[in-house]
Amino acid sequence: AQSVAQPEDQVNVAEGNPLTVKCTYSVSGNPYLFWYVQYPNRGLQFLLKYITGDNLVKGSYGFEAEFNKSQTSFHLKKPSALVSDSALYFCAVNRNAGNMLTFGGGTRLMVKP
Amino acid sequence: DTGVSQDPRHKITKRGQNVTFRCDPISEHNRLYWYRQTLGQGPEFLTYFQNEAQLEKSRLLSDRFSAERPKGSFSTLEIQRTEQGDSAMYLCASSLTQGANYGYTFGSGTRLTVV
Numbered sequence: 660a661q662s663v664a665q666p667e668d669q670v671n672v673a674e675g676n677p678l679t680v681k682c683t684y685s686v687s688g689n690p691y692l693f694w695y696v697q698y699p700n701r702g703l704q705f706l707l708k709y710i711t712g713d714n715l716v717k718g719s720y721g722f723e724a725e726f727n728k729s730q731t732s733f734h735l736k737k738p739s740a741l742v743s744d745s746a747l748y749f750c751a752v753n754r755n756a757g758n759m760l761t762f763g764g765g766t767r768l769m770v771k772p
Numbered sequence: 773d774t775g776v777s778q779d780p781r782h783k784i785t786k787r788g789q790n791v792t793f794r795c796d797p798i799s800e801h802n803r804l805y806w807y808r809q810t811l812g813q814g815p816e817f818l819t820y821f822q823n824e825a826q827l828e829k830s831r832l833l834s835d836r837f838s839a840e841r842p843k844g845s846f847s848t849l850e851i852q853r854t855e856q857g858d859s860a861m862y863l864c865a866s867s868l869t870q871g872a873n874y875g876y877t878f879g880s881g882t883r884l885t886v887v
């Protein structure tokens with residue numbers, strides 16, 4: 660079985676400040692980890708993924724995520740938040756390049772001007 | 773081909789009616805996935821195809837749900853005898869083989885409202 664936890668329903672941050680959206684996972688075997696963003700009434704847009712290699716992964720729109728195997732975490736980060744980053748963010752895991760993405764419950768990011 | 777297309781974007785139906793949604797994947801993608809997303813939740817995997825073969829369907833929510841991909845291109849998801857609990861966003865995604873390596877591309881979804 661595989662699962663993802665996003666412990667924060669909402670994260671509030673001021674524009675220009677760094678942001679972190681937390682994600683922990685549980686999976687047997689090698690985790691393939693993803694972050695997606697969703698704007699209202701839209702599908703999911705890919706931000707970044709970790710498969711192997713460097714634990715710090717850089718993605719779209721200035722986002723990055725750090726894979727921590729010992730803590731089974733894959734937190735999403737950005738050095739300087741923009742108001743336009745306000746959206747719903749989902750972490751997902753896939754086991755051993757399998758075919759079923761398991762998503763967390765999502766975290767709403769609110770960036771205030 | 774600019775992405776994954778889903779039709780319709782919105783569907784309102786009366787309880788008990790049948791509905792069918794269509795997904796057109798990225799043309800070179802041989803894998804196609806269906807997910808359901810209820811309000812305030814993350815997407816939930818339903819089924820997937822490799823070309824025309826449906827390789828996983830045990831997670832379809834009930835026998836009222838069925839999916840097809842007859843020619844290995846577009847896919848349809850049908851819900852028979854809809855119930856109010858079926859109200860959700862239905863998302864389609866596509867990928868090359870080993871989607872985890874190459875990434876999944878999602879469509880904008882079909883929002884179903886059962887009244």
